[in-house]
Amino acid sequence: MKKITLMCLAILLTVLGANAADKIDLKRLTQGEFSAHRISGIDPLAGTDQYAQISQDGSQIVQYSFKTGKKTGVLFDVNNTHGEKIKGFDGYQMAPDGKHMLIRTNTQMIYRRSYKADFYIYTVDSHKLERLSAGGPQEMPVWSPDGNQVAFMRDNNIFLVKLLYDNSESQVTTDGKFNEIINGVPDWVYEEEFAFNSALTFNADGTMLCWLKFDESKVKEYSLQLYKGMKPEKKEFELYPGYYSYKYPKAGEDNSKVTAWSYDIKSHKTQQLQVPMDEDGYMPRILPTENPEKILVYTMNRHQDVLNLYTVNPRSTLSQLLIKESVAKYVKEEAMEAIRIGKDYILMPSDRDGYMHLYLYSQNGKLLRKIGDGKYDITKVYGYDEKTGDVYYQAAPLNPHDRQIMVTRKNGKTVRLTNQEGWNEAIFSGDCKYFVNTWSDINNPYVYTTRNNQGKVIATNLDNKELRAKTRQYGWTKNEMFSFTTSEGVKLDGWMVKPANFDPNKKYPVIMFQYSGPGSQQVVNSWNAGSMGQGCAYDQYLAQQGFIVVCVDGRGTGANGAEFEKCTYLHLGNLEAKDQVETALYLGSLPYVDKDNIGIWGWSYGGYCTLMSMSEGRPVFKAGVSVAPPTSYRYYDSVYTERYMRTPQENAEGYADCAISRADKLHGALLICHGTADDNVHPQNTFEYAEALVQADKDFKELFYANRNHGIYGGNSRNHLLRQITTWFVDHLQK
Known part of the structure; x- marks a missing residue:
């Protein structure tokens, strides 16, 4: 009997120990404990x-x-090269002919998308590895169409390497200068807000180089103060801080002057291309076509409601308007980015009819047909099969939170290629005959399958069964979708994570998370949902602390059509804040919600909307956390801000209504956090907002993270930040 009792006790202790260990640990979470295999x-x-x-x-x-x-072959093996030897590599770029590739090593990030690195030319057949250049790291190299030349940037200038001439290197431009003239790569604001990192191309026969030149000499500088810090240390700033100064055009201020240029590789003649553009307009792309006598240059007006596509002859420099896209309020950057250029076609997304659909044009600019006619958005473009006329894309035909892979045939028939509700993405083969499908939903991690272009599953490549089992082991609760209608008659959708052993007769404190920015979505039926992604891992952690966690997408967010998305135009933060307040009021009406203990938080635009919501006028939030917020759109960059607000000179009223001007109306306990090296949303935003709170005699707490950028990561930073957020809500909503 004694042995049986001891055995039972041992089993009980083991079970209790296992249960204790199965609580989510925040530090392990931030270290990737619940990261899915990809x-x-x-x-x-x-x-x-x-x-x-x-x-x-x-x-x-x-x-x-x-x-x-x-596996059908090995294209490169770091341990099997002739000539140069390297220990490892970070990436590669295939030459168009498949005979060579560029091997990237020692990558150093510059901004979000730009980097410099040491590149090597690798010949596939001979395994020969050679340095691209011995003159220092290179930026954004580009292959010529025949694979015999490589152009790249260094120190704001363009260089050319010819493989057929023993990799001889020549310098194409000489006027490049830091913070003044940039050749071939975009400046900070173009890179950040027009989403590209290269502004250099060859023409179709490789006889001409064409690029954009950015004259940012009149753009005002912003200086970030740098400290010694830790992980990594900057020892040069141990006693006296240093500065990183760069050109950052704020709303209403001077932008770079952008021009397009060509260079004849044989004659060495450089010419400016004659592309019509407003004096204060934008030139966000330069791209090749299949015709050596034509390259494409995009232009936009400063309001960004007109996008022009020009064909330009790089030799004569003359241009011709091909397509003019003009829509109400603004052309979405994502639509401009998703334009596809083929041998005989141009495929352009547009919300000109109220939803994002596709428009197929000939290379001469003639509209051939429209793809998509339902009241739902096409959200990604995967490709156009010129042999069959089939167009492959991702869309939201079931509801705004769902994504399916679709094909529209040449005869107009549309077929859904994926058969499971949730979030589907695809990578199509170069011949459009197969695709790798990634599926997940808000409660199930990624499953990868290979399908043919009829949608038939050929193989399951990865299913993340181990992670799914781990979420059960750690007591994750089901994420539930819901909808409600505000007092203004607006239907809003959200998701909710409840604590384990939820008791509907008990009242729980609530933490609301949101982002709320134009065109964004946080309420998605995807494993990428949640404040920190990873299937709402951090939100599940908060639920284990006894909170209900809720996210609602308000007006201005995406996939609900242009009217819903663009209704915040000229007044960013106003309607978004109203909808978060309405969400809190709705939640407070539920029998299991403690209406006196509701908090809200967000990051970046979500941090801005947190501040706007806490000072909306209706005192529904007891506490909030704002991370890296723009507190006045006078401080944010020109391209993003003016897309939605126009300039401060044109829209003084819209700019005046901001978090800073509402500081005296702040209600609830506020924690505000910022990285001191945030090159995107400058710490100036938090400094000035904090001063406004001081003068309004409002209590608050602020935290700064030395040398951290907009993402606040590195070392223990992310773990520390999330612990402060958690503690803030525990202290103010549960005590």
Whole structure:
């Protein structure tokens, strides 16, 4: 009996220990404890059913078949090269002919999308590895169409390497200068808000180089103060801080003057291309076509409600308007970014009819047909099969939170290629015959399958069963979708995570998370949902602390059509804040919600909306946390801000209604956090807002993270930040 009792006790202690261990640990969460396995780096090879991918150990670039998933060859092996030797690599760029590739090493990030690195030319057949240049790190190299030349940038200038002439290097431009003239790569605001990192291309026969030149000499500088810090240390700033100063055009201020240029590689003649553009307009792309006598240049007016596509002859420099896209309020950046250029077509997304659909044009600018006619958005463009006329894309036909892979045939018939509700993404083979489908929903992590272009599943590549089991082991609760209608008659959708062992007869404190920015979505039926992604891992952690966690997308967010998305135009933060307040009022009406203990938080635009909501006038929030917020859109960059607000000179009233002007109306306990090296939303925003709170005699707490940028990561930073957020809500909503 004694032995049985001891055995039972041991089992009980083991069970209790297992249960204790199965609580989510915040530090392990921020270190990736609940990160899903992903299949990444699939690089379709043009015109084939093959793709390239870096091996799991990072030592090879391997070729695979889409159809079978089997390896069909090794394109590069770091341990099998002739000439130069390297220990590892960070990435690669295939030459168009497949005979060479650029191997990238020692990558140093500059901003969000830009980087410099040491590149090597690799010849696939001979395994020969050679330095691209011995003159220092290179930025954003570009192959010529025949694979015999590489152009790249260094120190704001363009250089050219010819493989057929023993990799001889020549300098194309000489006027490049930091913070004054940039050749071939975009300036900070173009990179950030027009989402690209290269402004250089060859023409179709490789005889001409064409690029954009950014004259940012009149753009005002912003200086970030840098400290010694830790992980990493900047020892040069141990006693006296240093500065990083760069050109950052704020709303209503001078932008770079952008021009397009060409260079004849044989004659060395450089010419400015004659592209019509407003004096204060934008030139956000320069792209090749299949015709050596034509390149494409995009222009936009400063209001960003007109997008022009010009064909330009790089030799004569003359341009011709091909397509003019003009829509109410603004052309979405995502639509401009998603334009696809083919041999005989241009595929352009547009919300001109109220929803984002696709418009197929000939290379001469003639509208051939429209793809999509339902009251739902097409959200990604995957490709156009010129042989069959089939257009492949992602869309939201079921509801705004769902994504399906679709094809529209040449005859107009539309077919859904995915068969499961949730969030579907695709990578199509170069011949459009196969695609790798990634599916997840808000409660199930990613499943990867290979399908043919009829949607038939050929193989399951990855299913994340282990992670799904781990979420059960750690007591994750089901994330529930819901909808309600505000007092203004607006239907809003959200998701809710409840604590385990939820008792409907008990009243729980609530933490609301939101982002709320134009065109964004946080309420998605995807494993990427949640304040920190990872299937709402951090939100599940908060639920284990006894909170209900809620997210609602208000007016201005995406996939509900242009009217819903663009209704916040000229008054960012006003309607968004009203909708978050309405959400709190709705939640407070539920029998299991403690209406006197509701908090709100957000990051970036979400931090801004947190402040606007806490000072909306209706005192529904007891506490809030604002991370890296723009507190006045006078401080934010020109391209993003003016897209939605026009300039301060034109819209003084809209700019005046901001978090700073509402500081005296702040209600609730506020924690505000910012990285001191935030090059995107400058710490100036928090400094000035804090001063406004002081003068309004409002109590608050602020935290700064030395040398951290907008993402506040590195070392223990993210773990520390999330712990402060958690503690803030525990202290103010549960005590």
